[in-house]
Amino acid sequence: MDTVFFVGLLSLALIKATPLALGAMCGLLCERSGVINIGIEGMMLVGAMTSFLGSVIFNDITGGTLPKTVSLLVGLLVAMLSAGFIALLHAWLSIQYKVDQIISGTVINLLAVGITNFTANAYIDPNHLSGVGVFTEVEIPILSQIPIIGPILFQHQPLVYVMLILVGFLQYALFNTRWGLRTRAVGEHPRAADTVGINVNRTRYINVTLGGVLAGIGGAFLVLESVGRFQKLMTTGRGFIALAALIFGKWTSVGALLSGLLFGFSEALGVRLQLGDVNELQALILLGGIGVAVLGAVWVILKARRRQEDKRSMPLVVGTLVVGLAMVATALLATFPEVEIPIQFLGLLPYILTILVLTGFVGRAIPPAAIGRPYEKQ
Amino acid sequence: MSEDSEAIQQPRNLAAVIVGRISIPLLAIFTALLVASLAMLASGTNPIKAYLALGEGAFGTQKAVIETLIKATPFILGGLGIALAFRGGLFNIGVEGQLFVGSAFAVIIGYSIELPAFIHLPLALLGGMFGGAIWAAIPGYFKARSGAHEVITTIMLNFIALRVINWAIGVNGPMRAPRTVVPETPAVFESARLPILIPDTRLHAGVIIAVFAALVVYWFLWRTVAGFELRTVGANPSAARYAGINVEFNIVRTMALSGALAGLGGGIQVLGLAPYNFTTGFNVGLGFDSIAVAVLGGIHPFGVTMSALLFGAMDSGARLMQLRTKVPIDIITIVQGLILTFVAANQIIRSIYRIRARGEEDQISLGRLWGGGS
C-alpha cells in the first residue's frame, strides 16, 4: 500500500473520529460521575441544528459584514450552549427527579428528534436557509511539515485540534486534578465522597452539563466542518457509536479516542472500498491490526493507572499492542492476492467489538461502580 | 431502625405496580399537549385549531378510527415487549431491532414459499416471533453469561439488524425484489396476508392479535408459574436464586418472550399492510416510541394497550393537523417525549397539580442492573 494513500486514509479516519471522540467525551464526563448517558445522540443532533441556525442567523443579522469564521464561531457557541441546556434537562430529570437514567436518555433522544425535525420543517426548509460554509483548514506551522505525522495530525480544520486537545486535557485532568479526583469518587463511591463534604449531586450536574457542551461541539462539527448545512437526523447513530467507543476505550478519554479512530478508520476504509481502490484482504488485515493495537493500547493505559479490573500481566498487554502494530505493518508492506471477501459488513465493526468487550470475550470492560443509581442521602 | 427504614425505601423496582393510577398519566398527557402548544404558538399556529384537527384526524371518520387502530397495533406489541422485559428486570431497548428482524423473517416466509393460508399465515407470524425472539435472546444470553448490560448490547444489535437488512434489500442483496429501483423485498403471497376485517378498508386482523396478546401477557405475568419466576427475578434476583429459580435461564427466556412480542409486531406490519413487503426506513423509531408507550401504560398490559391507542391516535391524526394548520407532524414526537418525561418524573406533575405522593415508590429503575454481573 503506498504511503500517500495510507496517510490519506488515517487523516480521513481522524476526521471521522472527531465527532465520535467528542461524543465519547460527553459520555466520559457523565458516566465517570455516575450518570448513564444514552442521550448523546440527541445532544449531538441538537448541537448540529443549533450550530447551523446560530451561524446562519448571525450571518443574516450582521448582513455578511463580518468574516464567515465569526458566524461559524457564533454557531459553535450556540451549539455548545443549547446542547449543554439539553444535557441539563437530562441531569435535572435523573438527579433531581431520580428518573431512571436510561429513560431520561430516551427522553432526550425523542425530544431532540422532535425538536430538530420540527424546526427543520417549520423554519429551515420553508425559508430555504443555506449554510454559511465550513471552517477552513488550518495548517499548524512547522508541525504540519513533518513527514507522515504532519499530514495525518496537523493539516485539519480547527475542531479536530479542539478535539485532540480536549482528549489530552481530560486524560490528564481526570486523574490529576481536584475535579478529576472528585468526579471519580462520585462515580465510584458517592457516599464516601459525601462524607468528605463533596456535593455529589452538584458534581453530577456540572459534569453532565459540561458533557452536553462537548456533545454540542461534536454535533456542530457535522455542520461546521463537514456538511455545511443541517440535514434531518444527520447524526445517524454517531451518538451511539460514541457510547460504544467510550466502552471499548474503557472509560478513559485516550482510550475512547483510539476506539473512535478505529471506528473512524473502518468508516474511512468503507468509503475507499466503495471506490474500489483498496485490496479487500489488505483492508481486512489492516483493520484487524488496528483493532488489536487499540485493544493493547487501552490495556497499557489502564495498566499504567492500575485499575482494579485489569489483572493481565504487562508482557501480554504489551504483546497485544506489538502484534497489532505488526499486523498493521504487514498490511502496509506486503502485497496481497485478489480475494473475494464479503466486506460490506465492515461498518458492523464498532457494534460487534462493543458487544465483545461488554461480554468479556475481549478485554472485559467494567463501568464506574455507582453508575446508574441516583444518589440518596438516606 | 435505620436499617429497616432503608429497606422500606429499597423496593423502587419495576414490580411496584401503577395499577389504578390514572390521574398522573392523564395529567402528564394534558401537560405535554400544553407545553407543545407553546411551540405551535411560536411558529404562529393556533394550538386549539391544531388539536381539534388532530382529534378529527384520529377519530373523526370511520377511516380515521381505522387508521388509529392500525397505527396502535405495533405500539401495543412493542409496548408489551418492553413492559414484559421491565417486569423481568430488563430494559429491552432493542425492540426496534427485534421488530425489524421479526418483519424480515415474516416477509421471507411470506414471499419465498406458497402454502395454504391456514398454514402460511400462522407460519409467517410465528417466523416473525421467532426472529424477534432470537434477536432478543442473544443479548439475554450475554447478560446471563457475563452481565453485559442489555441496554448497550441491544442498541448495538439494533444497528447490526438495520445494517444487515439494508444490505439484504440493497443492490444485489439476497432479499431484493427483482426489477425494482427502490430497495425493497418482493411482496408476500396472498396466503400469508392478514385478513381484512372490514371490506374495502385497511383494517386487518393484526389489531385483534395485539389485543389478544395483551390478555395473554396479563395471564402470563400474574397467573402462571413462569410469570411468577419472571417477576421474582425482576424484583429481586438474589432472592430468586435463593428460591431455586434459574436466574440465567429466566433472563434469556424473558428477553426471548419480549423479543417475540416485538417480532410479532414487526410481522403484522408486513403481513397486514399494503404493499406487503419490507423497504428501507420501515417503521423507524417505533421501538423507541414503544418505551414511552410502556412507561405511560404503567408497564401493565392493559395500560400499555390504552397508551398504544393514544400514540396510534396521535400518529394518525397528525397528518390532518399538518394539512389544516401547517404544523409539522414532528410536533407529535415532541409531545411523546414530553409525555414520557412527565410520566417518568411524575413528581413534576404532582407538584404542578398538588397531588400528594402515595406511600410506596413507583419509579422505574433499571440502572441498578447496569453492568453488574449479579
Add this chain to the structure above:
Amino acid sequence: MKSSDQDPLESLALQVSGISKRFPGVLANDKVDFSLARGEIHALLGENGAGKTTLMNVVYGLYKPDEGEIFINGNQVEIRDPNDALAQGIGMVHQHFMLVPVMTVAENLMLGHEVTRGLKLGLLSRVDRQKVSEEIEALVELYGMEVNPEAYVHELSVGEQQRVEIIKALYRGADVLILDEPTAVLTPQETEDFFEVMRSLVKQGKSIIFITHKLKEVLAIADRITVLRDGAVVGMTKPAETSEKELAAMMVGREVLLRVEKKPAQPGEDVLKVQNLHVLDRRDQPAVRGVSFIVREGEILGIAGVQGNGQAELVEALTGLTKVIEGSIHLKDSDVTHARPRAFTETGAAHVPEDRHKHGLVLSYAVDENLILQTYYLAPFASGLNINPRAVDENARRLISEYDVRTPSIKTLVGSLSGGNQQKVIVARELSRDAPLLIANQPTRGLDVGSIEYIHRRIIEKRDEGVAVLLVSSELDEILSLSDRIAVIYSGEILAIIPVEEATKERLGLLMAGVRETQESSQAAATPME
C-alpha cells in the same frame, strides 16, 4: 443513674443536648443528651437500631436534627454537612468504610480537601500526591500505624482499611473521633491491637466516641458509657460502677435470659454430612478450607466465629448457591455436593438466610407471595402452567396465624413490615416445609428481643421434633444458648467442635481468634466451668 453533671469535667470536647431525629414512622433519636470530655473514650452502647449511628450522623452533619443543639468546646455550632464537622475537628469512621476502592490511600485521604501544587486553577489545580504521602508518613510515625500511602485501597485488608479510615480522620485534623462499630470486622486479637491504637490516640490528646453493642469491649476500654435504647438515653455510667449484666439489662430494658430453656438433645441419625469442603469467595480466594462436620437429627450444631471467616461461603455451599471446588456434601443419603439450590430444597434443606432483604424476601411482593417463594411451582400452588390464587391465599392465612406474623393483611407488601415480622415470614415459610435440615444463618440479627425469643423457641421446637439444625451466628450468646455442639470457624477452617457443656466464652474467644488448642490447653480450658 443520671450522674453526668456531677463529674468534674474541666472542658467538654463535644456536647449535644436535646437531639431528636424522626424518620418516616420512626423516632430514631428522642431528646438525646450526650457529652464527651477531652481525652476521654466515651462508649455509646445500644442494640442494633437503638439510634447510636443516627445520633453520630447528626453530629457529623449527615443528618439534620429535628431539634436539639450541638456544642463544641463550649460554643454552640451548626453542623450542616461533613465539611462543617471536619472544620470543627470532628472525624468519623463509618461502619462501612468510606473509601474509594480504585483510588490510592493518598488520594482517598485528600479527597474533598485536595492538596494542590503549581498554578492555582481552582478545581483544575493539579493534586500533589507526593506532599500528601509525606504528610501521611509523618502521621503514621506519630501514631504508630503502618500504612502505605501509594497502595490502592482495594488491595488492602479490612484491618488496614480501617487504619486508613482513622488516619483519614486524623489527617483532616480531627480532635474528636467517632468510631462506628469498629470491632465488628475484627478478631478478638485484632480488637486488642485496635484498643492499643485507641489508647495511644487518647494519649495524644484526642477524644473518642466508641459506638458498639459489645459489652465486654465497653468495659475494657471506655472511660464513660452512655446507653441508648429505642432512640433515648437510658443511662450513663462508668465501667467501675457497673457490670455486664447491668449494661445488658439497660440495653434491652429487662433482665436477659442468658440461657434458653431446653431439654437435653436426643441426637439421632446423620442428616448433613460435610467432608473436607473447599469453597472460594467472590474474589476466587479460598474462603472455606477443608471443613468437615456432621449434623444429626434432633441436635443443633452452632458455628461460631467472627464474621467473614468463611461462614457466608459455607452456607452458600450448603444451599447450592455457590460452587464446591473440593470435598463433598451429603444430605440424608443423597450426594448434593454439586446440586443446584432447588435440589437442596427438594432433598430437604430449609434455609433462613443471613440477609433477609437480599435473599430471604422480595420486598415488593405481598406477604402471600413471599410465603410461597420456595414452593410456588408445586401443588397445591401450581396446577399445570397456572398459579392457583386460592391455595396461595389459604397458605398465607394459615401461616400468619400459626407463626404470629403481625401484618395488616396478606396483601400487604413485606417491605412495609417491621424487621421482626419480616423475619417471621421467612421463618414461617422455611419451618412449615417440614424439612429434615434447618440452616439458620444469623436468624435474629437486628431484631427486637421479643422476636429473638420467639425465633429461638421455634428453633428449639424444631430440634425437639427431630430436625437437624445448623445455626450460624457471630453472637456468642446466641450460639451458647441454642447449640448442643459448637464448631468454631476461623479463616475458613473449623478449629474445634466442642460440646456446649465444655464451652466457655473465653475458650471460644481464643478459638475464634485462631489460637489452636493443644491437647493440654483444651483440657485445661474444659475443666473449670463457670
